[in-house]
Amino acid sequence: MRSEQVEPTEQACNQALVAVRDSLYVIGGKWKLPIIIALVQANGPVRFRELQRLLETITPKVLSKELKDLELNEFITRTVYDTTPVTVEYQVTDYSKTLGNVLFELREWGMQHRTRLKAATRARREKASAQ
Amino acid sequence: MRSEQVEPTEQACNQALVAVRDSLYVIGGKWKLPIIIALVQANGPVRFRELQRLLETITPKVLSKELKDLELNEFITRTVYDTTPVTVEYQVTDYSKTLGNVLFELREWGMQHRTRLKAATRARREKASAQ
Numbered sequence: 001m002r003s004e005q006v007e008p009t010e011q012a013c014n015q016a017l018v019a020v021r022d023s024l025y026v027i028g029g030k031w032k033l034p035i036i037i038a039l040v041q042a043n044g045p046v047r048f049r050e051l052q053r054l055l056e057t058i059t060p061k062v063l064s065k066e067l068k069d070l071e072l073n074e075f076i077t078r079t080v081y082d083t084t085p086v087t088v089e090y091q092v093t094d095y096s097k098t099l100g101n102v103l104f105e106l107r108e109w110g111m112q113h114r115t116r117l118k119a120a121t122r123a124r125r126e127k128a129s130a131q
Numbered sequence: 132m133r134s135e136q137v138e139p140t141e142q143a144c145n146q147a148l149v150a151v152r153d154s155l156y157v158i159g160g161k162w163k164l165p166i167i168i169a170l171v172q173a174n175g176p177v178r179f180r181e182l183q184r185l186l187e188t189i190t191p192k193v194l195s196k197e198l199k200d201l202e203l204n205e206f207i208t209r210t211v212y213d214t215t216p217v218t219v220e221y222q223v224t225d226y227s228k229t230l231g232n233v234l235f236e237l238r239e240w241g242m243q244h245r246t247r248l249k250a251a252t253r254a255r256r257e258k259a260s261a262q
Contacts (some may be wrong), residue, residue, distance in 0.1 A: 016168050017186075019241035020234060024161060026244060033155065037147050055148075102240050103151060105232045110150035112229065113157060 026073055027099065031058060031066045036075060036096050037103060045079065045089035075099075157204055158230065162189060162197045167206060167227050168234060176210065176220035206230075 027033055038054045039046055046054075052063055067090060070076045075096045081087040158164055169185045170177055177185075183194055198221060201207045206227045212218040 016172065016234070016238050017165050019238040019245070020164055020168060022241035022245055023237040024164065027240075028159065028161065030155060030159065033151055034148050037151060041147065098243065099240065101236045102233075103147070105236045106154040107147050107150040109158075109229065109233050110153035114150070114153055 023102070027102070029066075031055070031062065032070060032075075033099075033103065033106070035063075035066055035070060036092060036099060039076060039090060039092040040096060040103075045091045048088050048090070051090060154233070158233070160197075162186070162193065163201060163206075164230075164234065164237070166194075166197055166201060167223060167230060170207060170221060170223040171227060171234075176222045179219050179221070182221060 027036075034055060035051070038051060042050075042054075048060075048063070048067075051067075052058060052060060055063065058066075067076065067078065071078050074093055076090050076092055079089045079091070081089070158167075165186060166182070169182060173181075173185075179191075179194070179198075182198075183189060183191060186194065189197075198207065198209065202209050205224055207221050207223055210220045210222070212220070
């Protein structure tokens with residue numbers, strides 16, 4: 001089934017696949033982007049507990065793991081203050097700002113998808129009541 | 132710690148969080164976007180086996196599950212032809228096209244991230260050889 005002709009498409013396909021996969025590998029999953037959004041919007045350092053509150057359903061164990069990954073990829077910094085008890089604060093780096101367009105498009109898409117689902121539910125309800 | 136003043140930021144934060152989470156709920160995970168990209172770039176119907184080949188490391192079980200989810204959310208259509216053996220083809224719907232901007236930004240970000248990692252590795256190597 002493979003021929004010379006399909007190769008350009010396949011190559012372009014692979015490049016896009018590889019690049020999107022790279023992104024999903026680093027920022028994919030349920031929590032990484034929500035954590036970054038919370039920190040961006042906080043517009044300053046945020047403590048662990050406050051971050052946990054902002055993210056509502058995240059467990060401390062998962063939050064801790066996700067923060068480590070984000071620190072490793074240089075999206076956030078972690079600062080420990082020698083208070084009693086110790087204070088730990090997280091803050092986004094400039095590198096997080098490179099995600100601006102990705103976050104914008106995901107937000108836009110999420111909003112239109114919600115609107116679409118609502119319209120579909122309404123249409124079903126109207127159809128049912130007309131019968 | 133909560134006051135009237137923080138509420139606008141928090142509200143904006145929650146709206147963005149909710150919308151991005153909505154998106155991640157529907158198109159998040161390791162495979163959904165790669166499957167959509169493969170189908171978009173195929174520019175026509177694709178059989179299960181061919182899709183599996185394009186996605187390289189996906190297992191048939193996972194591919195089957197992901198295709199069902201994508202069909203449920205109206206990103207793809209599944210057509211069964213009464214041949215022997217049965218032929219099953221998948222194709223993207225117009226609704227998949229709404230993901231264009233999201234995919235574009237994820238691809239751009241993935242490419243710049245890879246470039247950045249390469250530059251960092253090169254810088255480390257040069258520093259090490261200069262010592």
